[in-house]
Amino acid sequence: MRATVIHGARDVRIEEVPDPVIQHPTDAVVRVVAACVCGSDLWRYRGIEDVPEPVRMGHEYVGVVEEIGAxxxxxxxxxxxxxxxxxxxxxxxNCRNGVSTSCLHGGWWGSHDGTGSSADGGQGERVRAPLADGTLVVVPGQPSDELIPHLLTLSDVMGTGHHAALQGGVREGSTVAVVGDGAVGLCAVLAAKRLGASRVVAMSRHETRQELARRLGATDVVPERGDEGVARLKEMFGGIGPDVVLECVGTKESMDQALRSARPGGQVGFVGVPAGGPELPVRTMFDTNVGVRGGVASVRNYIEELLPEVLDGRLQPGVVFDLELPLAEVAEAYAAMDERRATKVLLRP
Amino acid sequence: MRATVIHGARDVRIEEVPDPVIQHPTDAVVRVVAACVCGSDLWRYRGIEDVPEPVRMGHEYVGVVEEIGAxxxxxxxxxxxxxxxxxxxxxxxNCRNGVSTSCLHGGWWGSHDGTGSSADGGQGERVRAPLADGTLVVVPGQPSDELIPHLLTLSDVMGTGHHAALQGGVREGSTVAVVGDGAVGLCAVLAAKRLGASRVVAMSRHETRQELARRLGATDVVPERGDEGVARLKEMFGGIGPDVVLECVGTKESMDQALRSARPGGQVGFVGVPAGGPELPVRTMFDTNVGVRGGVASVRNYIEELLPEVLDGRLQPGVVFDLELPLAEVAEAYAAMDERRATKVLLRP
Structure with missing residues (x-):
């Protein structure tokens, strides 16, 4: 079968690889119906993260079970x-505590499966899914083609936006600002609205994403950043700032923006993968009582809750996909995201 | 009248100072019945914090109103x-949001009163209390002498321990470890127990404080620190660690202990004044989903809730005072705390 392999910076290829087979009795084999490229995949693509040897790529997919272990x-x-x-x-x-990303027996697609065996990536025609009962969630029936993008977001970006909002403590009536207008930031807007936020500010200077943010529930858009962004947010919320800021980027600047924008006693919910730091200024947090909570999103714990709303059309996070390509063109998918020609690319094998 | 003035490292004196008078119509003048020395007072005493000019000391006191503004x-x-x-x-x-330490018009004893006037310290015979309606809380009737130490803890250490527990998210059934066996750490033990923690581990290697911690509700004592302390806590709580760790010291080591000891998805509630840093390792927080929340404790917001339990004897945090001295011996009070001969010293003018 064919699957995506990265060989080095800007060198993503579709290659012929062995068909997956059941290795453990808890495995399943899944035929991939749709997969996508993640912002974090770009780290290797851009050479920020090393690629010492060719690696299978992709960790977001939906598909059909073809085979199950005993x-x-x-x-x-x-x-x-x-x-x-x-x-x-x-x-x-840890899974029962809601932190399935810290599963005591878990693993990572394209890396290891938790038993020491290597795990397939999701950007391919088929995948061996380890711990299939725990990992995979069944969608009732066979979803229509137009539901696929929305369902696919539950494998990462929608669940991650929801994680940001939960960890930020968003509840009925909260005032919220979202730092980051990528797919996760946009999903965080939707998640905050869904949890009852009274105002959701999307921080974006990108016209198309501003519109998308409004469509997903943003009540306001702030294009300013840095000191000006802080000042705008303080001014909008009684001189003190919003209750919650959702950090969905992972840079020093975005975390700084978040920490300085939240009101005293507020909270930063963060899901941006920290790009090599920075460390958090504990003295500022102490003086302002702004809490910081978040991390790698335990999306598996959220799928059952979010799925019914996707199925009945109340939640439509799939609008974050603005480009769809056949798997064969995966190299172009990476390039389009790298060059910011696309927010998020859906791949069909 | 007489009040405490620090002139430099290890130079604390009782001096004759002008009697306080009403300066603003929102002021009151309070005759101090009891005051105390705070761990943070030792920063100047030890020369960690500069004393460019003589400063009035003390920020914890109870007393009787002698005069009120119009x-x-x-x-x-x-x-x-x-x-x-x-x-x-x-x-x-900010006060209404529960963060009165970030009051938009507030001030600090021994520093400024929020209007630009300088504020008295609490280690004296009398104090001008600015914004008296907002700042001071009336105790019904005239408390007995034995209630005084318990009441005095509501001005700082008990409220601060409660803040740690609240910010750590302690609730019915939580498992909790407390880093720090000073007056605040001991009060955090009591606060965690009060909020329904099922187990409270006091981390202490000091026999008297271990006993006191048990008296205040600790179910376990762990003398180990560092890697050994982390290993003990993990082992005690299903291999993953307690739900909540309360950081009540403020050093790099204590925060590191707290962050590494909490279970994945757990929370660090911190109230230790960060001693010049350190910054928090955001990547570790991301990987483990351990949140960090806390800061300068908004004890004013807690007095009404805790006071009835102090008055009826359910809460007895005053046991943290293990030395009582007349105000005239304030220099000895600082020395005793500095040399760890006392946990916390109560002063009577």
Missing amino acids: QVTTLQVGDFVIAPFYVCDSTCE | QVTTLQVGDFVIAPFYVCDSTCE
Whole structure:
């Protein structure tokens, strides 16, 4: 079968690889219906993260179960499933505590499966899914083609936006600002609105994304950044700032923006993968009582809650996909995201 | 009247100073019944913080109202009052949000009163209390002598321990570890127990304080620190660690201990004044989803809630005072705390 392999910076290829087979009785094999490229995939693509040897890529996909191991009990061949961006058993104490990204037996697509075996990436025709009962979530019936993009967001970006909002403590009536207008930032806008935020400010200077943010529930758009961005937010919210700021980028500047914009006693919910730091200024946090909470999003814990709303059309996070390409053109998918010609690219094998 | 003035490292004196007078119609003058020395007072005493000119000391006191300004409405001459360790109006948006330490019109004892006038310290015979309606809390009747130490803790250490527990998210059934066995750490043990923690581990290697911690509700004592401390806590709580760690010291080591000891998805509630840093490792926080929340404790917001339990004897945080001295011996009070001969010293003018 064919799958995506990265060989080095700006060198992403479709290659012939061995068909996946059941290796453990808890495995399933899934035929990928749709996958996508993540902002974090660009780290290797851009050479920010090293690629010492060729690696299978992709950690977001939906598909159809083709084969199950002898111990798999919750899945049947033919089931349509959503895969979160990691592998987890959904039974260990961390999973039960809502932190399945810290699963005691888990793993990562394209890396290891938790038992020491290497795990397939999601940007391919098929995937061996380890700990299939814990990892995969069945979608009732066979979803229509137009539902696919919305379902696919549950494997990462929508769940991650929701994680940001939850960790930021968004609730009925909260005032919220979102730093970052990528797919995750846009989903965070939607998630904050869904949790009852009374005002959601999208911080964006990109016209198309501003419009998308409004469509997803942003009540305001602030194009300013840095000191001017802080001043605008303070001014909008009683001179003190919003209750919650959702940090969805991961740079020093975005975290600084978030920490300085939240009101005293407010909270930063963060999901931007920290790009090599920075460390957080504990004295500022102490003086202002602004809390910081977040991290790698335990999206597996959220799929059951969000799925019904995607199925009945109340939640339409799939609008963050603004480019769709066949898997064969995966190199162009990376290039389009790298050059910011696309927010998020959906791939169809 | 006599009050405490620090002139430089290890140079604390009782001096004759002008009697306080009403300067603003919102002021009151309070005769101090009891005051105390705070761990943070030792920063100047030890020369860690500069003393460019002589400064009035003390920010924790209880006393009796002797005079009120024309606009004071909630206090009467003769009322027994508790002063939080800062000045606040209790009406601004930050105060109403529960963050009175960020009061938009507030000030600090021994520093400024929020209007630009200098504020008295609490380690003296009398104090001008600015924004008296917002700052001071009346204790019904005239408390007995044995209640005084318990009441005095509401001006700082008990409220600060409570703040740590609240910011750490302690609730019914939480598992909690407390880093720091000073007066605040001991009060954090009590606060965690009060909020329903099922287990509270006091991290202490000091026998007297271990006993005190147990008396205040600690279910376990862990003398180990660093890697060994982390390993002990992980082992005690299912291999993953406690839900919440309360950081009550403020050093690099104590914050590191807290961050590494909490379980994935857990929370660090911190109230230790950060001693010149350190910055927090955002990547570790991201990977583990351990949140950090806390800061300068808004104890004024907690007095009404905690006071009834102190009055009826359910809460006895005053046991943290292990030395009582007349105000005239304030220099010995600082020395005793500096040399760790006392946990916390109560002063009587």
